[in-house]
Amino acid sequence: MSINLDSKIPAGPLEQKWAKHKMDSKLINPANKRKYTVIVVGSGLAGGAAAASLAEMGYKVKCFCYQDSPRRAHSIAAQGGINAAKNYQNDGDSIQRLFYDTIKGGDFRAREANVYRLAEVANNIIDQCVAQGVPFAREYGGLLDNRSFGGAQVSRTFYARGQTGQQLLIGCYQALEKEIGKGGVEMYSRTEMLDLVKVDGQAKGIVVRDLVTGEITSHAGDAVCLATGGYGNVFFLSTNAMGCNVTAAWRAAKRGALFANPCYTQIHPTCIPVSGDYQSKLTLMSESLRNDGRIWVPKKKEDAEAIRAGKKKASDIAEDDRDYYLERKYPSFGNLAPRDISSRAAKEACDDGRGIAPTGLGVFLDFKDAIERLGEDTIRGRYGNLFQMYEKITGDNPYKQPMMIYPAVHYTMGGLWVDYNLMSNVPGLHVLGEANFSDHGANRLGASALMQGLADGYFVIPATIANYLVTQKPGTITTDMPEFKEVEKEARGRIDALLNVKGTRTVDSFHRELGLCMWDNCGMARSEEGLNEAIKRIPQIREEFWKNVRVPGKAEGPNMELEKAARVADFLEFAEVMCYDARDRAESCGGHFRLEHQFFDTDPEVQAGSTQAGEAKRHDDQFSYVSCWEYKGVGVEPVLHKEPLVYENVQASIRSYA
Numbered sequence: 001m002s003i004n005l006d007s008k009i010p011a012g013p014l015e016q017k018w019a020k021h022k023m024d025s026k027l028i029n030p031a032n033k034r035k036y037t038v039i040v041v042g043s044g045l046a047g048g049a050a051a052a053s054l055a056e057m058g059y060k061v062k063c064f065c066y067q068d069s070p071r072r073a074h075s076i077a078a079q080g081g082i083n084a085a086k087n088y089q090n091d092g093d094s095i096q097r098l099f100y101d102t103i104k105g106g107d108f109r110a111r112e113a114n115v116y117r118l119a120e121v122a123n124n125i126i127d128q129c130v131a132q133g134v135p136f137a138r139e140y141g142g143l144l145d146n147r148s149f150g151g152a153q154v155s156r157t158f159y160a161r162g163q164t165g166q167q168l169l170i171g172c173y174q175a176l177e178k179e180i181g182k183g184g185v186e187m188y189s190r191t192e193m194l195d196l197v198k199v200d201g202q203a204k205g206i207v208v209r210d211l212v213t214g215e216i217t218s219h220a221g222d223a224v225c226l227a228t229g230g231y232g233n234v235f236f237l238s239t240n241a242m243g244c245n246v247t248a249a250w251r252a253a254k255r256g257a258l259f260a261n262p263c264y265t266q267i268h269p270t271c272i273p274v275s276g277d278y279q280s281k282l283t284l285m286s287e288s289l290r291n292d293g294r295i296w297v298p299k300k301k302e303d304a305e306a307i308r309a310g311k312k313k314a315s316d317i318a319e320d321d322r323d324y325y326l327e328r329k330y331p332s333f334g335n336l337a338p339r340d341i342s343s344r345a346a347k348e349a350c351d352d353g354r355g356i357a358p359t360g361l362g363v364f365l366d367f368k369d370a371i372e373r374l375g376e377d378t379i380r381g382r383y384g385n386l387f388q389m390y391e392k393i394t395g396d397n398p399y400k401q402p403m404m405i406y407p408a409v410h411y412t413m414g415g416l417w418v419d420y421n422l423m424s425n426v427p428g429l430h431v432l433g434e435a436n437f438s439d440h441g442a443n444r445l446g447a448s449a450l451m452q453g454l455a456d457g458y459f460v461i462p463a464t465i466a467n468y469l470v471t472q473k474p475g476t477i478t479t480d481m482p483e484f485k486e487v488e489k490e491a492r493g494r495i496d497a498l499l500n501v502k503g504t505r506t507v508d509s510f511h512r513e514l515g516l517c518m519w520d521n522c523g524m525a526r527s528e529e530g531l532n533e534a535i536k537r538i539p540q541i542r543e544e545f546w547k548n549v550r551v552p553g554k555a556e557g558p559n560m561e562l563e564k565a566a567r568v569a570d571f572l573e574f575a576e577v578m579c580y581d582a583r584d585r586a587e588s589c590g591g592h593f594r595l596e597h598q599f600f601d602t603d604p605e606v607q608a609g610s611t612q613a614g615e616a617k618r619h620d621d622q623f624s625y626v627s628c629w630e631y632k633g634v635g636v637e638p639v640l641h642k643e644p645l646v647y648e649n650v651q652a653s654i655r656s657y658a
Helices: 014-024 045-057 095-105 112-132 164-182 247-254 287-291 301-308 325-329 339-351 368-374 376-394 449-464 482-501 507-522 528-548 560-584 604-608
Strands: 037-041 060-064 185-188 191-199 202-210 216-220 223-226 265-271 294-298 363-366 403-412 429-431 625-630 639-644
Touching: 014 112, 014 449, 037 045, 037 202, 045 060, 045 164, 045 185, 045 449, 060 191, 095 112, 112 164, 112 449, 164 185, 164 449, 191 216, 191 247, 191 482, 202 223, 202 482, 216 482, 223 247, 247 429, 247 560, 265 287, 265 339, 287 376, 294 301, 294 325, 294 339, 325 339, 339 363, 339 403, 368 376, 376 403, 482 528, 482 560, 507 528, 507 560, 528 560, 560 625
Parallel strands: 037 060, 037 223, 060 185, 223 429
Antiparallel strands: 191 202, 202 216, 265 403, 294 363, 363 403, 625 639
């Protein structure tokens, strides 16, 4: 197969690229737009915004989601906020500063042009959402309020208490419902994409399963947009909704789309610790809490042991005996150090025996000082729903005692490779939001996920999809074509195979086993030895799955175990590619931390004071590229293709937050 890795980044100065590209892009007149059908898979912020915007422009849109309503998309779970460089606080923010913070936060492993466009478009997003009625927090005088997030020294995060994702999704959902009501969008809820259909090498449709009736059908279009989120549930325990999966992206990869940077997974530092083997997911506490909460552990191991045993409380530890380790290690950013750095620092403290949760895997997030300084009412106004959620889950009142937190799998920066138009290497297949790789490099800064999803859906894809559509004759593809019948047959065959195994083990038992293998070997810290072990172990789990999984019920009608089994089967294939990618990238950057590649006491940079021992060590001379993996078959090592990363406007440097 010929692989085209032309990123289509426009020439010219960085700050003019997006305007120039829009001016140079093709246009379709309103009468002709009605002739084109665009399939959008996913109805979260990226998919919902794209479906609504494309329909409003005049295209016919078919939108699919496996939830019972677009309002149940996982975007609703985002808590803390959305970034934009409005500089309302007059604290020195700008598009250039947001661009630099984002590309630095991604450890210099993202495309310059994509990141600058994201920073540039962000201001438009806020205006759009305010016009939709999104109830952002406001200052006393009525202006929109901002708060700080990790990786920045300015206040640029717009928020609605701790439910920003919910409020943004409601605005997006209302725009989508308007277009559904007008007939521009045909909505298919409780419908899951099973596979991608290509005609003459181009993406022209999808095969889906109705999750209520079990019926498998095909849908044809002139282009396909995937906006199906990330793959964090490959670890089993994550902050993602339990239904989040890799199936749509992985099926596209098996049809020829390149999977870029799959090893870049984000560990969020502010989650409620694991409490038992019975858990099926983890709960996120917003990063916004780090604005006012101070993170600490006892300085003495014996104090931590006493807390774990229930013999001491946080209040029993004197101020001088507390280690505010983020403030100590990163004084310029303190508790607002980026997520990857904060997560590793928490792990380091717990590995040192100073963890305070019963399992030993937990640190304190303490609001005592903020409550004394600002008053409980102010803190309640900022974070009340988050505090309530924490108390309901743990039984502890965070107004009276510190929260316990620990890092957990959250976001994935990797995804299908796309060019500047958001089109993959498969012509006609566009990928939006977390499902693509393009904007965050090796680590996403907080409050940038909502920014990317809405940027892609409201502003980027509406301006770029015409570049592909003008090359196509609309309406020439139908589901009667043999390509659709063949993919339908394959989809039915996979379902029959799952039901016919009739083994003795549950789907969840295999998912949990895979997740533990991935967490131990491809989680917060990785090594060549551990990755080799995972690459050896995953095929064994997969073989046992296909010999001994038990999927009760039948193909017709609702069958949640069948849904889970199909998704886990894809995770069992995709996980191997993640590990190959992590093994190949023999460096540490962002969320990818290789134990062999960190700064040690003997390194001259540590001795000179430009960095600290234990920080990630990049190798820009070897790995300044996007890793793009080509699928070659189940159990066959994928083929690596590389897109070089060229920096003309920033200088890649040691990523210091001290």
